[in-house]
Amino acid sequence: MKFGNSFLYQLKPEWKESYIHYIDLKLYLKNKVPFGDEEEEDFKNKIQKDLQMVRDFTENKYNELNNIVISCEKKIEELSQSEDTDYSEINEQLSVATNDILELDKYIRLNSLGFSKILKKHDKLTNYKIKMNYIEELKGFPFNINFNDLIIKLSKLFAITNVDPFKNAKNNNNTGTEHFVRSTSKYWVHKNNITAVKCSILKHLPVNIYNSKTGRFDPGITSIYFDNSDFDLYVGRLKLLKGAEAFRIRWYGAVDSSDTVYMERKINQGAKISESSHKERFPLEEKYVNDYLSGKYNFEEKIKYYRENGLRTEKQLEELERFSTEYQDAVIKKNLKPVLRTFYNRIAFQFPDHARIRISLDTDLCMIREDNFGRPRSKDNWRREDVKTDFPFAYLPEEDITRFPFGILEIKLQTQYGVKAPQWIEDLINSHLVEQIPKFSKFVHGVSVLNKDRVPLLPYWLPQLDVLEMKEKDMRLNENNENLKKKKNSEASNQTHQNHVLNVSATPRKKSIEYCEPQLNHFANEK
Template structure:
C-alpha cells in the first residue's frame, strides 16, 4: 500500500484536521505547466523548481509541522491531566473501601463503601484513556512517517536538498520523541487497582516463584516499532507492569539493562555452542541494571540442557561489586574474599553460600583457562509485565535494542577493563562509529509461561501471539545476533534469521484484535466533568498562540544554510544533546515503510487526461479497460480450467496459523557469500537408536543374502547355480559395505546437527537392492528356462531317431 492511501485509511476521525496535509504537500511539489495541456500535448513540461517555489513549499511544510506538534503537545497534556484526575478518583474509591473495613476511623466509616458499579465506571474511564494513548501514538507515528516521505519526495523531484536541513526544524518541535512508558506505568498501576477492586496481588517483585512441578515454556517474538505502544497497552489490561520500587517515580534509566558477553575470539567457542545448542553449551555475561553508576554487577552463567537429559537449562548468578570485577576475572581476588562479607553477615545459609562459591569458582576458572574476553554488549530498555511474586506468566518487551563491540581487535575499546567506558546508556550511542554498533530495528517480546503439564496458556496470550502485532522467531538470541553482525570477518556460521532481516514483518490485521474504545456510557465520570466543561477554549487559544518562530541553528551542510528559507527567522539557539541525536535519524535513508516513491497512480493520470480530453484520454481509458479485461479473463480461466487446487486451511482461531490473504508468498533465503546458515535441528537419543536399528536391519538382510549364496554354492551342480550364488554373494557384500558407510555418515551428520535429508530418508540404497535382486532372479529364471528348452529339444530328437530305427527294422 502506498503511504498516501495508508494515511487516508488509518486516520482517526477525531484527529482528522490535525494530520499532515500529505496530498496538499504533494500538489505543492508540482509547478505550473509551461503551456496549457491540449489534445496534441496532453502532458506538457513543467516549469523548473525555483526559489519562490521552495519558499512556498517550506512555509506550507512549517505550518503543517506547527499544526501536528501543537496538537500532539496539547493532547499529551490533556492525557496527563486525565490520568491525574483518574488517579485521584481511584484513590478516593480505594480509601472508601479501606474505611469501610476499618470502623475505628470515624471519618471514613461514615462514607458508604464503593460498589461494583463504581469500579466498572472507573475501568471504562481508564479504558478510554488507554484508547487515547493508543490513538495519539498512532497519530505521532503516521505524521512522522509522512514528514519523512514528503521530504524524500521533495529532494528527489526538485533536486533541492531539504532533508538534512529540515532535521533541525523537526527536532525543534519533536512531537515524535514523546515517550509513552510513563503513561503505561501509571495506567498499569491504576488499572490493576480497578481490575482487582482495590486488592492488587502483593508479593516480592524480584521473586521468581516456585519452579518445582512446573513446565517452563519460553517463546520469543519480534515487534515492529509501529506496534510497540499498542502492544504495551494491550498487555497492561491483563498484567500489571512489574515495578521493583513502587515508591520511586518512574525514570527511563531505571528500565535500562546492559550485558557484557565473554568469548574467545580465536575459536568463538561460546558463540558456536549457543548457536548449535549443543548439550552443556555455556554463556558467561556480566549484567547491570540502570546507569553506569550502578555498583552491583551480576556475574551470570547460562547452561543449555537438552530435553532428553531430563534436566532444564539453568541460569545461575551471583553479585559482585564493580570495583572488584577486574581483580576477580584476572584471578587476583579469590572466591573466598568475594563471599567473606556475606559469610560474616549471615543473611544466607552456609549451603547457599557454598553453592555460590562453587559457581564463582567455575566461572573464574573458565575465564582464565579459556582466555575469555569481552566481545559483545547488549543494551535495551525492558518493560516487564508480571504479578508480583507470581512467575506463572511473565512477559517482557525489550525496546531500543543495541549490540556494541567490546573487543580490542583492530583498536582498543575496553582495554584492560571488563567493559568499555566511552559509552553509557545514552541510546542511540551516536558517538560510536557504524562498525561498532548494531541497532536492532525491532523490539523483542518474550513470553514465559509456567503451566502444569497439559494445561493451556490463557486465551488472551494465545490471541496475542497469533495476532498481526508480533512475528515469532524461535530461539532468537541477542548475543548470537550481535556477535554475528559485529564480527562479519570472523563469524562464518550465522543464525537462520539473519538473511530475513530485510523482510518487513508487519502484517495486515486478519481479525479484530487490539485496543478498542469502550462503548460510551450515559453515566458521568466520578468528577462530574463533561467534555464540554474541559478547557477547550484554552486549548484552542494555545493552538493559535503557538504558531511561533521555529528556533534552532542549522547544521553545516553544503552551501549557505542561512540563505535557505527554512532558516529565515532563527534566533541562533544551540541544539541540546537530545536534539542533535534525534537529528541523526533523518540524515540516513529512512526505513522503507511504504512503496511511496511512485505516488503518481494510474487513476491520477486518467483523471488529468479526462480534463484535457482528446485521443490521449481515450487511449489511456482503453488501456485501463484492456488491462482489467485481461485480468478478468486470466482469473476466469484459472477458475474454469482443471488444475491442482491448494488445500484450504481452517480459520486461524482453530489452527493457530495466521493466513494473510488468499495467497502465500514463498521466498528462498540464501546466506551471504562465504557464510553458511545454521538451521536449528532437534536431536534426541531415539534418533541415534533409529540409525542403529536401520544398520542392524541392513546387516540382517545382508546375512540372509549371504546364506542363500552359500546354500546355492554348496548344493548346486551346474553353472547357473554357481552364477546365481556369485550374484547373491556380490549383493550381500555390497549391502554390508553400503550399510556400514551409510551408518557412519548418518552418525556424523546427527552429531554435527546437520539438517540433511538423507539422514532420515534413503531412496537409492533400497532401490538398487531391489533392482539387483530382481535382475538376479530374472537371469536365473531365464537361464533355467533356456536350459529346460535345450533338454526338451534334445529329448525330442532322440525319440525321433529311435522311432525311425524301429520302423526300418520292421
C-alpha cells in the same frame, strides 16, 4: 496503493484537520512551476506550520490522557475509602484511555511518514535539497514519544481494578544465588506495533519497576558477553547444545566504580522451543571485576563477613562460594574475553508478588563490539571505557555497532501446571503484532553480524529480518485495501478503521504456549 490514498484512508476522521496537509503540499509542488526562491520559502513555512500543528495537537491530546488518568486515580482513592468496590466505570475509562493512546500513536507515526514522504518528493521535484535539514526535527517530539509514563500509570490502575487470578496461589521463593528456570517464547515486534503490544499487555499485567535502588522506572540494561577467539560459546548457544554456557556481566542504568554489577551464567537446557535456560548470578562491586576475572580476587573475605554478621544463610553462602568459583575458573580456563555489549531499554510486566507470568519488551536494542580483533577496544579491561549508555551511540564507527530494527518480546512462564495461557496471551501471540522467533539470542545475533567473517555458522533468523519488514508493509497495504472496500460498502467503516490496530490477522498462525496457571480446584482448596 500510493501514499496519498493510503494516508487518507488511515487518518482518524475526527482529527483530519490536525494532520499534515500532505495532499495540499503535494499539489503545491506539482503546480508551482517554475519553483523559485519565493516558492521554496513558502513551502518551508507551510512545513513548519504543519510541524507545529502536530506538536501542539499531540501535546494537548497527551495532556488530556494524563488528566483522565489523574481523574481515575482520584476515583479509585475515593472508592477505597468506601464500601463500594465496583470499578466497572473506572475500568471503562481506563480502556478508553488505552485505545486513545493507540490512536495517538498511529497519528504520530502517520504524520512522521507524511513529512518524510513530502520532503523526499520536494527534493525530487525541485532544485532545493532540504530533507536532511529536517532529520533532527523528525527525531524529536512528538515523533520520539513512547508513552511509557502513561502506560506505567494505566497498568498500575488496571492492577487495582482487575483481579489477579493468582492472588491466592502459593509462591516459590528462591534462596542463595538466584536460580530460576522458566519456559520462554520470543517474538520480534515491528516498530509500528510497539505501542499496540504494550497496550494489549498493560490491561492484564502491571509494569514492573525493577530499579529498586532509585525506586523509579529506569529501563536501560547493559550486558557484556564473553567468549574465546574460536567463539566456542557462540557456537554452543547457536547449535542449542544441551549444557551450552553463556557468561555475561549485567548492570542497570549507568555504571561507575561504586556500582554493583551482576555476574551471570546461562546454561542451555535443550533445543526444544519450550525449554529455557537455567540462569544463576551473584552481585559484585564494579571495582573488583578485573581482579575477579583474573583470579586475583575471590569471595573468601566476603563470605566470612556475611557469615560473621548473619547476612546470609549457610545454604546461600555455600551457593555463593560454589558459583563464584565455577564462574572464575571457567573464565580463566577457557580464556574468555569480552566480545560483545548489548544495550536496550526494557519495559517488563509482572505481578509484584509472583512470577508465574512475566513479559518483557526490549526496544532500542544495540549490539556493540567489545573484542580486540583488528584494533583494541576493551583492551585489558572487562569493558570498553569509551562507550556509555547514551543510545543511539552515534559516535561509534559503523563496524563496531549494529542497531536491531525491531523490538524483542519475551514471554516467560512457569510450566509446572501445564495448562494453556489465558486467552489474551493467545490473542496477542496469534495476531499480526508479533512474529515468533524461537530461540532468538541477542548474543548470537550481535556476534554473527559484527564478526560474521570470524564465526563458522550463522543463525537461521538473519534472512527473516527483511521478511518481517515486507510482511508489515503487505499487512498495511491489505489493511488499506480492506478499509477502502468497507468504506464503499458501509457508512460504518470509520469505527472499523479506528479499531483495526489490535485486530487478529485473518489467517492466524498456529501457536501455543504453556502457562503456569493453577488448576481451578487449587484455587478452591486454598480459598
